[in-house]
Structure formats: C-alpha cells, structure tokens
Amino acid sequence: MMTISPLARESLARPCRNRLHRTLLLGTAAVLWTVLTGPLARADETCLSPYMAKITGEEEFVYVWTLGVEGVGDGMDKLVTVDVRKNSPTFGRVIDTESVGGRGEAHHGGFTDDRRSFWAASLSDSKLHIFDVASNPANPKLVKTINDFVERSGGVAGPHGAYALPGRMLIPGLSNTHRDGRTGLVEYTNDGQYITTHWMPTTESPQGAAVETIADGYGYDARVLPRKNVLLTSSFTGLDNYMRPLGEVAKDPEALKRTGQTMVLWDFHARMPKKVFHVPGAPLEIRWASGPYNNYAFTSTALTSKLWLVYESADGEWKAETVADIGDPSKLPLPVDISLSADDRTLFVDSFMDGMTRVFDVSDPHKPQQIYEQKIGSQVNMVSQSWDGKRLYYTSSLLANWDKTGADNEQFLKAYTWDGKQLAPRFEIDFLREGLGRPHMMSFGSASLYSS
C-alpha cells in the first residue's frame, strides 16, 4: 500500500541534487520546527485545530461567545472580551463587547488558521459572524455576517461551530430545513465564500462507509488528526429538539429517539466517510490526543453519561468503546464539554445538571480513573484549558431553552488554577449582573500573535 511517509526520514533516505545544502537547511528546519511546535513552546488552549497558529506565551484575552437574553443589557448575542493579563489593572474584567445586533442562539466558534478572524456560529438563525481579532486583539470587530448559510449549503441548518483548515473553515451543522438531525459539513474560504457541502452518511446513503449499526446522518463536532488523515464527527440532534425546553424533550420518548447515536470516521483528504460507529446517547465534543503515537480521541455521551474512546487498534482498525461512567448515569448528569490536557494525561469532564467538573487520569486511555471532582455552579457547560494545564475557564450556558431557571440560572465565567490535584479560584464574572447574557464558547487570544 502506498502511504504518506514522514518528511525527515524520507529526506535522509533519498539522494538530493544538492545534498549538503539541503541537509544543512533541513537541519536548521528540523531543530526550529521542533522548538516552534513542541509542547514546551506552546502555552495555548488545548483542543484547538492543529492547523492554527498557536500562542507561545500565556493567553492574554478570553473571548466568550455569548447568547443575548431579552432584558439583559442590549439583549443581543455578542463577543465578550475578558482581560486575563496577570499584571493588567483590568485583570479578570470585561474590557470589550461586540454585539451582532440580533439574537440567534450563539453557540460555538473558532479561529481561522492564521488566527486573524474568529467565526461565531448561531444555531437558531443559522448565521455565521466573522470578527477581526487581529487588528486589535483587545477589541474584536464584527466585519461580516453570512446570512445565507442554509441556502448556499443546500439545506444544512444550525451551524454548530467553526474549525480551521488550511485557508478554509469547516462548519459542522446540526440540522436542516426539516428541523431534524440530518445534516452536513460545510466548507468556506477564510473570507466567507462558500465552497462545498459534505452530507453526513445515512443508512440509506452510506457513501461507501462501513456502518456498524445505523447511520443516522446527524452531526455535532468535527475534528482532524492530520498525521492519520482522519476526520472524526459526532452527533447531537436537530432544531426541533434543541430549540425546545429540555424538560419537554426529556419527557418525550419520540423526541429522544431523534438524538444522535453515531460517530463517523472520514478519510479527511478525500472527505469520504469510512466508518460509522454506534455510539448511543448523543456523543458531543471530540478531543484528539496530542502525543505523536496517541492515535485516539475521547468523547462523552450526553444522555448515557459515558466516556468513549475512539482509537486505532494494533491491527490498524479504528474502533469505539466505552471506557468509563461519568458520575452516576442513572441520575442523568448530562455530560457536556470535555478538555484533554496537552500531555494526554488529564481529562476534565463537565456535566450540566449537577454543575460538576470531574477530572480523570487518562494515562491509560482504556481505563480512565476519576481523581477529582468539584462543583463549579448550579449549572456548567464549557471548559477551556491552557496548554500548560495550569489555568482553566468555565462557562455556564448550554442552550437558551435548556439552561436552568430561577435562582439556578447562574450565568458566569469562572477562572481557576489547577496544580495537578485541585482547582483554586482566580476570578469570576457574573454575566447577568454585567448585562451580558448567557456565556458559552471560550477561545484564547493574544496580542503577541500579531507583531505588526
């Protein structure tokens, strides 16, 4: 079988026209490439697209994609910038907000590969908002809104997030114009021009993929492991479910049937689905390991409270298996975001209903062991971790109609330090008291990325 081979080994093994010249150049390149990309030099958020420029110092800003709440501030979705520069007089405070002038169920987002733009997706109005974060990282500006995502994509609705590819953005959808969970992956240029759509495989149309049990065609997260040329996607549910109150959905057996139960492994380069795993219970966030031989990813299932491992086995076959319970599944803690440390040893797992974060030692990814737990608030959703594993940030909102009500509707950003054993508070911001809304996705920024 013909394969892509490692650059350095290949270059040594074959003759060159100007061998000395090339070898010296490559010697320099190999050293510096390692320095530039090695774990010691990075201090960025873990779980980023591998195609993105990385912050090589400590993060300076946390951008929070925030869902507007009627009667709270201007009521609009907005990108909130929080100053996390340690010596800044405004450390731990909101220093900027950039409203998008509407409310469309702000959810996830991501930077372009050059990290000059932040794309923020909205689940109910299917808009994509593009912010310039390079001109002034402390003061992002909305520069473009894509209003025709559904039409251009051929019917994909509910853009869930934005994932950097070289010169492009990959937008996994959650739904379609029929408002159920069948959906696709949509590609755009970095400046917001539509390129193409890849529909998720279904049992009726598997597109050549091997199907373990069922191919539901649902989507949620999408992340790439470049060195294995694999794209992994997960599955949630459609507009009809995620725009209904959680209590109603939970009591509706028919609605619960319309939740994701698959993960799809794709040939990334060819954008072709290869295998559809049966992962019941709505597998959500995907986190690839970082180690060069760690060919695996974790995900958690929201409805069954399981931690799953998708891995390449010794025979080269990709498999999916449950490896741990998250809390007591019978109490439906509703696991949501997860964050894997850069050394692949520690996995933080949030669960929305009990407001807990649980920390697992995943040194053996097949046998995670819980080593710590901490209640973050009455509800908790997203967790973002710095590359050095010392700083963690949590936000509270899941979906407008799924968040708790009354006194339990806490809406916060909370920052902690982690010493390997326990979390210690750094600061917190009450997003309702500050007139901001429901904080969701977080991403790190730094002025050091843009030197001129």
Place this chain on the structure above:
Amino acid sequence: MRGFAIARLALFVTLCAAPVAAPAHDPHGPKQSAGPGTGYAFPLPEPGSYLLPAIRSAAGGSVLDESGRPHDLMEFLRGRITVLAFLYTRCGDICPTATLQMSRLQDLAIKDRQLAGRMHLVSMSFDPDHDTPSAMAEYAAGWRSTEADAPPWHFLTAPDWAALAPVLAAYDQAVDAKPDPGAAGGPLYHIFRAFLIDPSGRIRNIYSLDFFDPDLVLTDIRTLTIDPGEDDRRMPTER
C-alpha cells in the same frame, strides 16, 4: 563555520533518528503504529476517486522573474496545473522544509513525463527587500532539478511591498515581522500555505505543511487531469 555545520547536521540526524516527541509520561511506552517512526502515515486515495471542488479564482499581481523581468503572476498560473507556494529565503524553519517538498515533487513528476508536461511549480517570495531576483536565482540553484524532463519551477519575487501586498491579500497569506529581526528561524512570522491551481486558474486545494507531501500532491494533480472540473462543484442537494 565547518564545525557549526557539522553540529547542525549531527543535531538533525539525532532528531530524525529518534521519535521527535515521544510522550515521556506514557508508562506503557509509545503506542507506535505499524507505520513509519513518527507514526505519520496513511494510505493515499486513488487519483480521481474524490473531488477537489474549486475554492476560488487565483489572483495575479506584479512579479519579477529570476532575471528581473516583470510579469503578471497570472501568466504563471494558466495553461498548466500549478503548485504555488509562498516563502522567503531567510526563513530557517518552515520554508526550507516546504521547498524540499517542492523539490521532491519535481523529482517525482519526472517519472511521469506526460504529467510533468502538464504541470509546473512556482515559489513566490514575500520578502522583496531581501529576496531580489538574483537572490531568488541563487536560491533556485540549490533546489531546482536540472533534469530535462522535470516540470518547470519558477522562482518569483515582487518589485516592492506595494506590489506584494495585494498578492498576499488575495491568497490570504499573512506575514508579520518578528519583534527581534535576529530571531531564530528568520525575521518573519508566517503560516505556510501552498496552492494547487488548475489550468483555468482556479484554486483546487490549499495545503498546510502537514499535507504538503509530494506523493499526495501528485495524486491531487492526477485527479485534476482525470476530472478537470468543468462541473466540479459538488452541487449540494438536500437529502
């Protein structure tokens, strides 16, 4: 000077002989796959078995060839399949690695004379202050094949920053000066991008260094020869 070169060579060999970043924490040892030493290996798709949808139109702009003659960049991007990569010769990290891959691509294409006659390579500098036409010619001499059957490889630069800026903008190629011009790796920050451009001047793929492998790029080039893409856009139809 000779000692410095030997030291660099020794360090390079050391880096390449051992896994670069094996996880020191792993009590069970590195989980090495059956592939090569870095674990970086995957099967190549069959040429023509997949689509390369048009991403956008390639852009032109004022450039100088190695002799200092002025051209529009589009002159180099039509009529053949083009692999266009941006670089600067003072780069000490990404660009030499990428240029090596370009040279390997040129070597690989020699084995398929018909294909070699339908493609060419273009390296374009984003450092016009230093990368004069003569500097590019000197750089090219270290990399370009002299084989008669090799596909052409053009080394271009811009006459000045004013001419370069719209080209970089059109290709979304960000370049920033480092605070310390003497910084390791060279004075400029940049992301590596290479572009596969069909004979009609449409960008059909964009590569990061991860996927800038000669075998893979040549597979994409063969795919373009099988499916020239007159109706290349995978017209989305709702399920």
